[in-house]
Amino acid sequence: MKNLKWILVLFCFHCSVCVVEAQLNHVKGINSLGVRGGIGTKNLFAVGLTYNYHFNSKISLSVEVDHERAKFGGSDFVGVVLLSPGVEYAVWSPLTWFYLNLSLAGSVGYDVWRNDLVNAEVKGIVGGVNAGAGVEFVPWHFLSFTLRAQQYLLFGNDDQYLKPLFTAGVKYNFSR
């Protein structure tokens, strides 16, 4: 059943490409503004905004802002905001509407840990790096869809942790 879902998604992209003449959007001066949402392996959800500025067909500046919530035992976690500026590199583009991207970015954010049972709270700034990989489908030159997987390594609040993030997103592409 899951396979069928993905086949349908790919089919829709294929049809879109067939009926609309896609244009390259990974060219200098193109901006992409999008939203994304997803989950990790232990968290509840994460949502975020993305921005890309393309320097050329391969490299773009990437900025992501995410918000995340999770619960670990008796501790509630809120990643209030996590800002991740970095670079995205298109390593493979066999078709004009398909890109395989790798990314590397730094991260800085603000985490809150809370336990209502003992009425305790710890909050503070965290920082670290993240790396990721993803695919981007561009059915129309102004709109693209992304699927990404990222791994974060963050330090702060007398702790350090790894966390994954798997997201699906949509981006609006424009130039100015």
Place this chain on the structure above:
Amino acid sequence: MKKIWRKALYVFSISFCVLSCDTRDDYFFEHCEEPVIHLQSDSDTTMEGKRYICVDLHWGETVKIDYTLEDKYGGIGEVFYDIVPMYNNRLDGYYWKGFADNFTSYWNLESNNVGTLSDLGLDFLNGEGRKLQFADNLSFMVDNDNGQIVISENTKSAQDFYENYIHYSFREFNVNSPIGLIVSENQAPQRSSETSLIESRIELHVANKLGKVGSVNILLNIHYNKPPVPKLLVEDNSLVDSLSRTLTIVADDPNHDEILKYEFLIDPYQVESSPYEISEFGGYDSDFFSKDIGFLRSDGIVANVGYYGEYEKIIMKGGVWIRSTSLSSINHVFQTIGTHTVYFRCMDKWGLWCQWKKYEFII
């Protein structure tokens, strides 16, 4: 092309595994300090890197230890505990309820391969179904309401102790331990083998609201009840008769127990004397070792005047035997002039007799 896809699949699998790693956990549980149990005690020791509060206990004694709990987060549950028996497996009856009663049955089950220990309702180790607990003669209680730990040694008598809590196959006798128990070197408690009958570690735990557990360890030393040490005083009482003497037993008890009974055996004669190896003693000889733990036979005595590892069994007959009197002093008119021999012993309030002692004097 297939190779490329296979490689891609490998790369994807490895990447996915790496990317799936989330090391976050319950932050407050991981970072909170353990709750602390403060025990009020005068002595402590360190064993295997752990600190132990030492508690000494004698037969019939109850020790109460006050404790306080401290936790940064304010809320603490009840104190619970684990018992960790040590070394002296001869005294397993102390740890398992009913162990001594069922021990023979257990070995029979094992040897005949017809059942297990659990068939008897016992577990050898800390099982899931049944926790290790002390037998009835030793109780350990945590009074959470009053913040007290109450440890009681409930032995009622020497006979009760040796009959009920030490299986006969573990009872051995030597001259240095007249109460009849040998703790061999490799099984002896390491810290105080000369004075402690049992050492047991008790781990106290308390969990705070976050589930973090703090612990403190108690080293429980249950001491031998030592038999009294008698001396015989012989006083000339020739005002009554020239051969009359007053025999008085003066006893010191290492545990300061009251001395209840005395026995005198005056001028018996020896009918048998032979070395007696411990190794020859394979089972419980109820005739030889009578229940009053006095090495007595109905037809005489066995005066266990031997040396370590071997006994000289001396059976005496005849003479005047004053049994189990509460009088520490008696008058006796000897029949002849010459050398006389008096065997004597006494018993403390636990019913624990000391060994027979021999005293010779000349009239």
